[in-house]
Amino acid sequence: MAISYIHEPLGERLAKRVVRLLEANRMSPKWDRQLQNPTSLPQWMGSVLEHSIIICVLSPKYVKYFCCEGAPEHRGVQFEARLIVQRLYGHDHSDRCPVIPVATPDFSIDDMPFILKPLRVTRLAENSDAGANELLARVRDAARNSSTNPRSAKARLPMPKESHSLDVMLETVSPTAPLAHDLVRRWCKSLGEDERATPWAFPAAESIIKAVGDVELMRHAAERCLELVEPHEDGQRLRAEILISGRTWYLRAQNEHNRAAWSAREGVDLAESLGDEVLVARGKRALAKIHRRLAERAWGPCRREHLGVAVQLARESLTTFERIDPHGDEVALCRSTLAKVLSVRFGSGWRRSLLRWAEAHAARAAGEIGPDPRRARYDVEILRAEIATGRRKFTEAARILDGVVAELTPRAATSGSCEELLARALLARVVLGRKANRLPSDRDLREAQEAFTRLGLPGPVAECRWLAHASARALPAGIVRQVERWCPDPALRVRVAQAWEHERQIGGRRRLSGRDWQALVSRIRRQEEG
Numbered sequence: 001m002a003i004s005y006i007h008e009p010l011g012e013r014l015a016k017r018v019v020r021l022l023e024a025n026r027m028s029p030k031w032d033r034q035l036q037n038p039t040s041l042p043q044w045m046g047s048v049l050e051h052s053i054i055i056c057v058l059s060p061k062y063v064k065y066f067c068c069e070g071a072p073e074h075r076g077v078q079f080e081a082r083l084i085v086q087r088l089y090g091h092d093h094s095d096r097c098p099v100i101p102v103a104t105p106d107f108s109i110d111d112m113p114f115i116l117k118p119l120r121v122t123r124l125a126e127n128s129d130a131g132a133n134e135l136l137a138r139v140r141d142a143a144r145n146s147s148t149n150p151r152s153a154k155a156r157l158p159m160p161k162e163s164h165s166l167d168v169m170l171e172t173v174s175p176t177a178p179l180a181h182d183l184v185r186r187w188c189k190s191l192g193e194d195e196r197a198t199p200w201a202f203p204a205a206e207s208i209i210k211a212v213g214d215v216e217l218m219r220h221a222a223e224r225c226l227e228l229v230e231p232h233e234d235g236q237r238l239r240a241e242i243l244i245s246g247r248t249w250y251l252r253a254q255n256e257h258n259r260a261a262w263s264a265r266e267g268v269d270l271a272e273s274l275g276d277e278v279l280v281a282r283g284k285r286a287l288a289k290i291h292r293r294l295a296e297r298a299w300g301p302c303r304r305e306h307l308g309v310a311v312q313l314a315r316e317s318l319t320t321f322e323r324i325d326p327h328g329d330e331v332a333l334c335r336s337t338l339a340k341v342l343s344v345r346f347g348s349g350w351r352r353s354l355l356r357w358a359e360a361h362a363a364r365a366a367g368e369i370g371p372d373p374r375r376a377r378y379d380v381e382i383l384r385a386e387i388a389t390g391r392r393k394f395t396e397a398a399r400i401l402d403g404v405v406a407e408l409t410p411r412a413a414t415s416g417s418c419e420e421l422l423a424r425a426l427l428a429r430v431v432l433g434r435k436a437n438r439l440p441s442d443r444d445l446r447e448a449q450e451a452f453t454r455l456g457l458p459g460p461v462a463e464c465r466w467l468a469h470a471s472a473r474a475l476p477a478g479i480v481r482q483v484e485r486w487c488p489d490p491a492l493r494v495r496v497a498q499a500w501e502h503e504r505q506i507g508g509r510r511r512l513s514g515r516d517w518q519a520l521v522s523r524i525r526r527q528e529e530g
Contacts, residue, residue: 001139002048003031004080005057006065010104013126015057018102021124021132025324027139029055032076045076049083053142055135056084058103058112058121066113085115100138105130133327140325166190167201175211184208188221192228199225199238206245210375213416215253215456222246237274243267244283252290255459257297261290281320281330285337288313292341293459297489307345314338329376332368335361336380343387359387378404378421385428394436401429416455423451427460430467445471462491469497486521496524 001022005015015031022029030048056062065077087098101116105123112121122138124131166187173180184205190197202225209218225242229235244267251260268283288310295306318334325331342358366380381404388397404425411418426448432438449464470480487493499520 001027001029001053001055001143003029003055003057004049004077004084005031006059006062006077008059008061011057011059011062014059014102014104014124017124017126018055018057018135021135022139025136045080045083049080049087052098053139054084054087054099055139056099056101056116058101058107058116060111063111063113066116081113088115098142100135100142102131102135133325136325137327166194166197167204170201170204170208173204173208175207180208181212181214181217184217184221188217188224191221191224199228199242202238202242202246206249210249211415211417213420213455215250218246218250218253222250236270237276237279240267240270240274240276240279240283243270244279244286248286248290252286252293253457255457257290257293261287261294264290277320278324278330281317281324281334284313284320285317285334288317288337288341292337292344295344297492307341310341311338311345314341327368329369332365332380333376335365335368336376336383339365339383339387343383343390346390355387355390359384359391362387375417375421378408378418378425382421382424382428385425385432389428389432389435392435394432397432398429401425401432405429412451419451420455420457423448423455423460426451427464427467430471434467434471442471459490462489462494466490466493466497469494483521492524496521499524 003015003018005011019029019031030052032045062077066081084099097119099116099119101112101119101121102124103121105125107121107123109117109121122131122135124135166183169183170187173183187197187201187205191199202221205221206218209221222242226239226247229239229242243263247263248260248267251257251263264283264286268280268287271277271279271283291306291310291313295303295310298306314334314337318331318338321330321334339358339361342354342361346354346358362380362384366377366384369377369380381400385397385400385404388394388400405422408418408422408425412422413419426444430445430448445464445467449461449468452460452464483493483496487496
């Protein structure tokens, strides 16, 4: 990244503040103070500003000479201004803009150069941390998402510059746009056959696929990109990202958690070899989610082992992101993951304080994510409701779930991601009814099961089928609790209930003792283990 400023007291002080902040966070800003006897200052400025994120340090004199062509003094600022204007004209996505204006808190927006006025100004105090986290977040977002990233720029050199390039269209379209899903299908079908479609657009395609919730499309896109990605360093970094965010995601959705764990571990190992700590932390968070799911379906020592690994990975990921950006969304996502693991650990018979810790982490995550209508916010709200149900705060849980259902219902028809979240909220409301000794809603359960079936999610479908058995009043409440304790996996519970129904119809036995149920569960588990 490059620092554009003017040589006058305020501009120099603020530029030094920016440089110290970036260097303290392991970034390498470039500015003219680093030069020693340069052969050509304009050539150096042009080469740096052409491919870097540009931080414009706004001060009264900088603004005065930014667009003041022909002025005899401060011609360096005028030269930089022309390069910055070219970068702005070549960029068409405001959220990923490579130009970041920075000013003191008392700077007036009205004084900004006209060409920079559409951009958001980050207010950075000279003697406090105010604005520091916002600037770091914007720099990281620009480095990750825009063509200013050196790795990204290098990788995209062969890409054609036509406006109809599928890669460019994917990176500029909104993930929730009506045509975004069809655009990803066209891109995925063209991979390896059309030079307009390359694996480097996978991060943009991934966002769209996850917004839609198309598991099969993610499988096809991830596997095809892994075949085409090149073996050089940048290609290996992209491969690690695809393994962690693509292959692991669709394998988890298909309930193949052991394969998902192998994929995530491969991605983490590759990211560690490349020194990419952000990808490593994301991979560890994905592994924590996988081990939590494996723990929910495991038994005895194996269950405890999975939970211990999940807690460790979630905390390591949280520690990394707290160091990189303490107020970023990644920290909130890690807190949410840790809260889910702690709630499962409590359900395994651990001390009750775990549920209070889970509640505290979930509440902090909800505050850090913010009120925007995003999947992460709804996910945390559903988690908070599930924890409130576990703590017998039934009124609070009902209030949260009713609000989530009301917000997601109109969106579920156009978004697979929202449909999944709505089904989870409905399922949580059914569980709440059981825990509160209320009559569960058959409509909620039916709609949730139909949605999970349409989305191709076998795990939640099995949970819905088990709740249908448990809510039918054919099984005594005590037996239901015993089967849930003996069979952590909902699919196994369903098979046990089906075996009981079969024996009842064949043998005419309407009730079984607790010992008979335990024998039935043991037999089904032995059959599953082969």
